[in-house]
Amino acid sequence: EAQVTQNPRYLITVTGKKLTVTCSQNMNHEYMSWYRQDPGLGLRQIYYSMNVEVTDKGDVPEGYKVSRKEKRNFPLILESPSPNQTSLYFCASTGGPQGYNEQFFGPGTRLTVL
Amino acid sequence: GENVEQHPSTLSVQEGDSAVIKCTYSDSASNYFPWYKQELGKRPQLIIDIRSNVGEKKDQRIAVTLNKTAKHFSLHITETQPEDSAVYFCAASKDSTGFQKLVFGTGTRLLVSP
Numbered sequence: 289e290a291q292v293t294q295n296p297r298y299l300i301t302v303t304g305k306k307l308t309v310t311c312s313q314n315m316n317h318e319y320m321s322w323y324r325q326d327p328g329l330g331l332r333q334i335y336y337s338m339n340v341e342v343t344d345k346g347d348v349p350e351g352y353k354v355s356r357k358e359k360r361n362f363p364l365i366l367e368s369p370s371p372n373q374t375s376l377y378f379c380a381s382t383g384g385p386q387g388y389n390e391q392f393f394g395p396g397t398r399l400t401v402l
Numbered sequence: 403g404e405n406v407e408q409h410p411s412t413l414s415v416q417e418g419d420s421a422v423i424k425c426t427y428s429d430s431a432s433n434y435f436p437w438y439k440q441e442l443g444k445r446p447q448l449i450i451d452i453r454s455n456v457g458e459k460k461d462q463r464i465a466v467t468l469n470k471t472a473k474h475f476s477l478h479i480t481e482t483q484p485e486d487s488a489v490y491f492c493a494a495s496k497d498s499t500g501f502q503k504l505v506f507g508t509g510t511r512l513l514v515s516p
Contacts, residue, residue: 393445
């Protein structure tokens with residue numbers, strides 16, 4: 289089954305404790321993105337990747353890191369989480385340029401930073 | 403950069419009525435306009451999209467219209483049903499080369515009452 293998976297689905301942590309949210313897709317997609325969803329703000333892009341070892345900042349990259357060592361995986365790293373990073377996070381992948389192709393979203397990760 | 407505004411933020415209708423959600427965008431070069439539906443606790447999923455060479459597109463009870471001159475596009479849902487209740491996001495991006503960022507609106511919560 290073609291899908292995007294994320295882990296963990298729920299995470300409660302404390303300020304400053306490094307964490308990683310994993311994202312994996314089995315559709316051989318080149319393009320992957322991370323979004324955060326906050327009430328009243330919609331979906332905002334954090335980082336994106338066009339291919340292995342090619343990543344770039346989105347609209348709200350501060351406090352986040354990503355890596356793309358393999359085509360299927362695109363982890364999101366929070367080196368020192370803060371309460372303002374409490375949010376719902378979605379990973380997405382696209383088979384081609386976003387101007388032409390549907391984005392497939394993962395199930396989401398709800399993060400709470402105390 | 404692109405800015406997408408979406409209205410209304412909430413919309414309540416009776417079952418069987420029509421619902422219209424409107425979006426405006428700022429970048430005249432944008433040429434791809436998808437709509438995503440997010441049911442409660444679920445991931446966003448593409449329901450319909452339109453490209454700038456088309457003025458209207460229909461898929462059963464949903465339709466999207468695009469006015470490039472005015473830089474706005476709308477989602478129309480006819481004969482609404484309770485299962486249409488969800489948050490709807492419009493988005494815009496441009497061109498097909500490279501990675502063109504998809505910019506989302508802030509979402510419309512649609513509630514269809516039986």
